[in-house]
Amino acid sequence: MTRLAQRIARIKPSATLEITAKAAALKASGINVISLSAGEPDFDTPENIKLAAIEALKAGFTKYTPVGGIDELKEAIIGKLKGDNNLSYEKKEILVSCGAKHSLYNLSQVLFDRGDEVIIPAPYWVSYPEQVELADATPVTVMTREEDGFKLTPELFKKSITLKTKALILNSPSNPTGSAYSKEELAALADIALEKGIYIVSDEIYEKIAYDGFCHTSIAALGNEIKKQTIVVNGVSKAYSMTGWRIGYAAGPADIISAMSTIQGQATSNPTSIAQKATIEALNGPQSELARMVVEFQKRRDYVVKRLNAMEGISCYNPQGAFYVFPNLSRYYGYYTPGTTPQLINNSTTMTGYLLEEAKVAVVPGIAFGADEFVRLSFATSLENITAAMDRMESALAKLKPGS
Ligand SMILES: *Cc1c(COP(=O)(O)O)cnc(C)c1O
Numbered sequence: 001m002t003r004l005a006q007r008i009a010r011i012k013p014s015a016t017l018e019i020t021a022k023a024a025a026l027k028a029s030g031i032n033v034i035s036l037s038a039g040e041p042d043f044d045t046p047e048n049i050k051l052a053a054i055e056a057l058k059a060g061f062t063k064y065t066p067v068g069g070i071d072e073l074k075e076a077i078i079g080k081l082k083g084d085n086n087l088s089y090e091k092k093e094i095l096v097s098c099g100a101k102h103s104l105y106n107l108s109q110v111l112f113d114r115g116d117e118v119i120i121p122a123p124y125w126v127s128y129p130e131q132v133e134l135a136d137a138t139p140v141t142v143m144t145r146e147e148d149g150f151k152l153t154p155e156l157f158k159k160s161i162t163l164k165t166k167a168l169i170l171n172s173p174s175n176p177t178g179s180a181y182s183k184e185e186l187a188a189l190a191d192i193a194l195e196k197g198i199y200i201v202s203d204e205i206y207e208k209i210a211y212d213g214f215c216h217t218s219i220a221a222l223g224n225e226i227k228k229q230t231i232v233v234n235g236v237s238k239a240y241s242m243t244g245w246r247i248g249y250a251a252g253p254a255d256i257i258s259a260m261s262t263i264q265g266q267a268t269s270n271p272t273s274i275a276q277k278a279t280i281e282a283l284n285g286p287q288s289e290l291a292r293m294v295v296e297f298q299k300r301r302d303y304v305v306k307r308l309n310a311m312e313g314i315s316c317y318n319p320q321g322a323f324y325v326f327p328n329l330s331r332y333y334g335y336y337t338p339g340t341t342p343q344l345i346n347n348s349t350t351m352t353g354y355l356l357e358e359a360k361v362a363v364v365p366g367i368a369f370g371a372d373e374f375v376r377l378s379f380a381t382s383l384e385n386i387t388a389a390m391d392r393m394e395s396a397l398a399k400l401k402p403g404s
Contacts, residue, residue, distance in 0.1 A: 010133050019352050023362035034389040035362040036377040039175070040243040041323065043296075045278075046289040049240060052281035056274040065270040068261045069096025069249070073276045076283040077249050084207070085218040087232070092254045095261050096279075098271045100205050100235035100248030103260075105131050107201060107231055107250060110259035112137035116166040121152040122370035123326065125175045125203070129370075137166070141370050146317055146328065150177040154188045161192075167199035170219065173206040176369045176376040177326045178301075178319020180210065183217040190219055190226040200230040205248075206322040208239035208290055211298045214320040220251075228253055238322075239290055240282040245275040297323050300379040300386055307390040308377075311397060323380045326366070330373035335400040345400060348372045359396035361389045 019037065026033045068074075074094045081087040097103040104127065112118060112135040120128045122141045129139035142160045144150045157168070168189070173180040181189075193200055200219055207216040220230040235248030250260060270276075301318075304325055308316035313331035329351050336342035337354055345351050348365035352375055355361050366374030379386055 007134065011130050018349075019356060019362055019364060022353070022356055026356070026360065031360060033356070033360045033362055034381075034385050034392070036379070036381065036386070036389055037362045037364050038378045038380050040380060041238060041241040041293065042380045042382070043241045043289075043293050045241050045245070046282075048285045049242065049278045049282045052285075053245075053274045053278040056277035061273050061277060063273065065273050065276060067265040067270050068094070068257075069271065070273075070276055073280050076280045077251070080283045081218075081232070081251055085204075085216075085232075086221050087218060087227070087251065089251045090254075093257050094249060094251050095257045095264065096247065096249045096271055096276065097260075097264060098246040098248070098268055099237060100203065100233050101127060102246075102264075102268070102271075103233045103235070103248045103250040104128075104201070104203065105134075106260040106263050107233070107256070108132055108135040108137070109263050110256060111135075111199065111201075111231075112166060115164060117162060117164040118166060119152075119157070119160050119168045119198075121150075121156075121168075121170070123150060123174070123176050123366065123374065124169070124370050125171055126368050128169050128171075138164075140165070143370070146315070150174065150179040150317065150326075151181055151185060152189065154192060157189055157192050161196055161198065165196065165198055167201055168193060169201045169203065171203040171205075172216070173210060173214075173319070173321025175206065175322050176324045176364075176366075176374075177317060178322045178324055179317065180214055180216065180320040181219075183222070186217055186219045187222055190222050193229060194225055198229070200226070202230055202232050204232060204234045205238050207234065209294055209297060209323060210321040211294075211301060212320065216321070231256060236279050236282045241293070242275075242278070242282065245272070245278060247271055247275050247279045297379065300383055301325070303383060304377065304379050304386055304390065307394075311394050314397075323378055325377050325379065326369075326371075326374045327377070328373050329375055329397075332397060332400050333373075334403050336403060338399045338401065342401070344403070348375055351375060354400075355393060355396060358399065359389075359392035361392050361396075 074091045108131045114136040116137040117140045118132045132139040220227045231252035237243040308327045316327035352365045364376040
């Protein structure tokens, strides 16, 4: 008998895995499955960024670098934070890691202890509660309302705070809902965080993917006091279609960044050398590809939101950012599948299972994000795929029968 550490028993396996495995098995058996489950842009990494990596490779830039990233990259990140977010940092306040997920992991490890509570507004990104658990702390998930744009209100924030509250994790624009906080909404949360001495972890990975001219604000930019209590996490995965390159970064108080660097130095050392060079080009080079990608995403968002809202009994929030929609399908819970052995659809898992089997469309159950009434669809795929998926989904839902 293998004797695993207790830690692993506390961590939930990803609820997305089941659907992903099923979709893969169907695809392998030659069935035409459309996947709307991707968590990454479908575009290729822009050519200028690839060339920067190739040049670095040819120049032999293939050895260890400083643990927290090379100075030239830290300077590019400092320039980005100043230019985009009006935030001023020094090099000792920046740490480059192997993806924003790694930045968040390092941060949990240095900030959270057993007994600490960390407020996570739901629907949330799947890794937040698990990373908090891995640090032995307690995730406190707080359900937001669709009527509030899936945003944490000041009232809800206040109600969730106890003497043990250490931090709030904010993600704007959000995966999975696409909701994004205005400057005023952030200011109201910042006031409470300041009054109660609560850290803010601000995951801004989708800031560049925003629609209808939505202008992203970093909560850290709202004043020097809140900046001292905030750790900004960002990266190049989503904005520059660089998910496989594994570069993310954190910006925050020097003592926190230094502790994160110590953890990273004993776990992974530096992020990949040539990916660091590519990231400098991503941040400092032309931004035209990014603009093209956002235009394309907006077309798809407009289409998919319109289609979903036109379906019987479905409501779908119109996202301001990211590349997901999060429609509410709970109206069909209590319905039965067609056929000789009707199955009850009673939650997001049975719903996504049905959509996969009947419509051959793979989507992620909302339960994975803490919201069982919903499913997550990614529109990081061609408009052609999205159109076919909407047609199939609409007819599959129409076949469901109410229980009698
Ligand atoms: C994709 C994603 C990340 C992490 O991206 P990396 O590839 O690790 O940089 C972090 N937060 C959210 C909400 C994401 O969707």
